[in-house]
Amino acid sequence: MAEAQLFVSQDEFTCSVCLDTLTDPVTIPCGHNFCLKCITDYWDQSQEFFCPQCRENFSTRPALRRNTLLNEVIKKLKKTGLSSPPYKIYAIPGDVECDACTGKKFRAVKSCLTCLASFCQTHLQPHYEIAAWKGHKLVDPDRNLKEKLCEKHQKSLEMFCRTDKTFICLMCAMTEHDGHEKVELETEREGKQKQLGATLRGIRKRLEEKEKKLKETRRTVEEMKHRDVPAIMDGLKTRSLYDHHHQVTP
Incomplete structure (x- = not known):
């Protein structure tokens, strides 16, 4: 068997x-x-x-x-x-290190805005297995987690105030920004991406139009060159015959 x-x-x-x-x-x-x-x-x-x-x-x-x-x-x-x-999962200069690793640090695969820490694949598992941690906000590895905190309330900056054009936390949204036009960060990001996409498309269109005009100008110059060369050659021949006639005339 x-x-x-x-x-x-x-x-x-x-x-x-x-x-x-x-x-x-x-x-x-x-x-x-x-x-x-x-x-x-x-x-x-x-x-x-x-x-x-x-x-x-x-x-x-x-x-x-x-x-x-x-x-x-x-x-x-x-x-x-x-x-x-494998060595490749150890953190190297430029990587975000796992905050939970002891000794040699492994490369972080996610950062938690709730824990304010970054985790490798192994130490990230509790966020998927423990009910109390499943609601934590996970983002791509980020070494500047503290910059994503509201300085006043020490809460995650989860919203964008369009009235004041600034990032705010939920506490800010209910206090000093109450009544302002507010959206979630993801909604604002998607809107900005669409605007950026439209701007880039406009720039590409203008560049294509300029490239088209440049090609037309070059083609016109080439056509003028080819059209003027015979006329110039005829003129040179006429001038040569004229000079020769006057040289041989007594």
């Missing part, structure tokens, strides 16, 4: 603290796995004991025991090609 094949994702054997393949894996009460050293160091630096991945809180520090079965599986998979995460 053919041996069954098991297809697994490398993420299933990755520690969400160090983001490397699990070493001395331990399973905590919520069911998530970590390197023994990683979770030990993580809890040593905190007065509360919660899961770094799902954020479940434990009233007392859980006892840690190595997951022998998982450890053997990882050992066997390493022999068949399981390796550390």
Whole structure:
């Protein structure tokens, strides 16, 4: 009988603290796995004991025991090609780093305007799994998150006041901008994009018209050149015959 094949994702054997393949894996009460050293160091630096991945809180520090079965599986998979995460997902100069990574930082895939932090793919998972975090506002990685906060209320700038032409938060919308013409940022962005598109189309049309006129001018110049050359040549021949006649006449 053919041996069954098991297809697994490398993420299933990755520690969400160090983001490397699990070493001395331990399973905590919520069911998530970590390197023994990683979770030990993580809890040593905190007065509360919660899961770094799902954020479940434990009233007392859980006892840690190595997951022998998982450890053997990882050992066997390493022999068949399981390796550390590829270097390309580590943050390089110019990238937005994951704020939750310890040690070597991974590249962030999203920034959260609610948490005011950026997360790599692994540390972003709680935003998709935890009900309280699913409502957070996720955007493309942004290293200037604080600039997206209202200085007065420290809330996300989620609206645009067309009356005052400024970005505002929801608190601003209900207070000093009450009664003003306001729209959501996405609506304003789409409107600006349409205006920009119309402006660009107008510029392209004018450039095409100028290019067309330039080609017509060049064609006219070429036609004039070709039309005038025979006349010039005839004139030169007539002048030559005239000069020759006067030179031979006594």
